[in-house]
Amino acid sequence: xxxxxxxxxxxxxxxxxxxxxxxxxxxPGEFLAMIGPNGAGKSTCFNMINGQLLPDSGEILFxxxxxxxxxxxxxxxxxxxxxxxxxxxxxxxxxxxxxxMALVSHAHETYQLWRPAAEQHRxxxxxxxxxxxMHEAADRPSRELAYGDVKRIELAIxxxxxxxxxxxxxxxxxxxxxxxxxxxxxxKRLVVERGTxxxxxxxxxxxxxAFADRIIVLARGRLIADGSAAAIxxxxxxxxxxxxxxxATAGVVA
Numbered sequence: 001x002x003x004x005x006x007x008x009x010x011x012x013x014x015x016x017x018x019x020x021x022x023x024x025x026x027x028p029g030e031f032l033a034m035i036g037p038n039g040a041g042k043s044t045c046f047n048m049i050n051g052q053l054l055p056d057s058g059e060i061l062f063x064x065x066x067x068x069x070x071x072x073x074x075x076x077x078x079x080x081x082x083x084x085x086x087x088x089x090x091x092x093x094x095x096x097x098x099x100x101m102a103l104v105s106h107a108h109e110t111y112q113l114w115r116p117a118a119e120q121h122r123x124x125x126x127x128x129x130x131x132x133x134m135h136e137a138a139d140r141p142s143r144e145l146a147y148g149d150v151k152r153i154e155l156a157i158x159x160x161x162x163x164x165x166x167x168x169x170x171x172x173x174x175x176x177x178x179x180x181x182x183x184x185x186x187x188k189r190l191v192v193e194r195g196t197x198x199x200x201x202x203x204x205x206x207x208x209x210a211f212a213d214r215i216i217v218l219a220r221g222r223l224i225a226d227g228s229a230a231a232i233x234x235x236x237x238x239x240x241x242x243x244x245x246x247x248a249t250a251g252v253v254a
Contacts, residue, residue, distance in 0.1 A: 001063070001064055002025040002026055002027055002028075002061075003026050003027065003028050003030075003062070003063060003164055003165050003197040004025065004026040004049070004060070004061065004062055004165055004197065004199065005025045005026075005059070005060075005061040006022060006023055006024050006025070006045075006049065006058070006059070006060055006061075007023050007058055007059040007060075007061070008021050008022075008023055008057065008058040008059070009021070009022045009023070009045065009048060009055055009057075009058035009059070009060065010022070010055065010056050010057045010058055011041075011044050011045075011048060011053060011055055011056050012056055017221050018041050018044040018221050019041040019044050019045050019048070019221045020041075020220075020221040020222050021058075021222070022041070022045060022058075022218070022221075022222065022223045023058075023223070024216050024223060024226060026165070026197045026199055027197070028164075028195065028197060029191070029192070029195050029196070029197060030197050030198070030213050030214060031188060031191065031197075031198045031200075031211060031212055031213040031214075032197070032198065032199050032200070032212065032213065032214050032215070032216065033200055033201070033202055033208045033211075033212035033214070033215045033216070034046075034199060034200070034201045034215075034216050034217075034218065035201065035202065035203075035205075035208055035215060035216075035217055035218070036217055036218035036219055036241070037219065037241060037242065039220070040218040040219050040220065040221070041218050041220070041221040041222075042201045042218055043169065043201070044221075045218070046167060046169055046199075046201060048060065048068075049067075049075075049080075049167060049199070050072055050075055050080065050082055050167055051067070051069075051070050051071050051072035051073075051074065051075040051076075052072050054068075054069055055068050055069075062075070062078060062079075062080060062165065063079075063164065065078070067080075073105075076105075076161060077161065079161065079162065079163050079164045079165065080163055080164075080165045080166075080167060081158035081159060081160075081161060081163030081165070081166040081167065081196075082158060082166075082167045082168075082169075083151075083154050083155060083158045083166075083167070083168045083169065083171055084154070084169055085169045085170040085173045089142040089145075089150055089153050089154070089157075092141070092142075092143070093141070093142055094138065094139050094140060094141060094142065095129065095134060095137045095138050095139070095140055095141075095142055095145070095153055096122060096125045096126065096129065096138040096139060097125075098142055098153055098157060099125040099128055099129060099153070099156050099157055099160060100121045100122060100125045102157040102160035102161070103121035103124055103125060103160050104121060105160075105161075124160075125138070125156075125160075126138055128156040128159055128160060129153075129156055131156070131159070131190060132152040132153070132155050132156045132159075132186065132190075133152060133186070134149060134152050134153060134156065137149065147174055147175070148175055148176075148179045148183070151171065151172075151175065151183055152183070152186075155171075155183075155186070155187065155190075159190070159194075162194075163196055164195075164196060164197065165196070165197045165198075165199070166187075166191060166196050166197070166198045166199075167198075167199050167200070168187070168198060168199070168200035168201070169200075169201050170200075170201050170202055170203060171183060171184065171187065171200060171202070172184060172202065172204055172207055173203070177204075177206070180204055180207055181206070181207065181210070184207050184210075184211050185211070188211055200212075208229070209229045209233070212229060214226070214227065214228060215227065215228070215229060215232045217232060217235075217238050217241070219241045224237050224238065224241065225237060225238050
């Protein structure tokens, strides 16, 4: 059984069809990239899967359960992690406390906050921080971190609920080329170790072609291609969407 199955998903805003009859699946442990030019419908699709938007029609099946219409926090508690294009943490908290807050939520202890956050789940938080290379920064205020380090903290937070599916919306946005390759290599290593499936959107084609197991391509709200990196490179419809020519897509930021 697939971890995620999206079936005939559609969403319109007024007269604009942002997503139109999209269907795809993600296998257990698969690292799937969703790409497309601006306005292709990637964020809308992501936000429906995550519970931030209600689909007009279609199904979103997570491990066989229809999660269409569930709130984002309900989807998260079922085992779907999420990172965002613009990473953010609670600047007044330490690095460890940010992760501890996610662990508190996962443990359904949100309404027991008369106990200081610094006393709850610290050992587990330190393990997660070590996995993303941020253990030594555990007691630093988050506001002091460089942006690339904030992205790593966000990853630790996303892993706090032991997700079987991780949604990553442009995880390397705002990062230098070396930083973004290091981050995606870290993500792939961690999810392979855990057996976690990943769906990620990304504008940096070098990252997509280097790390994705499979790629799906959206254009004007429709899915136009689904296949390996090699197949997507040679797909004439994909090249037409990106360039209007027969040029290859490698290394291009769309």
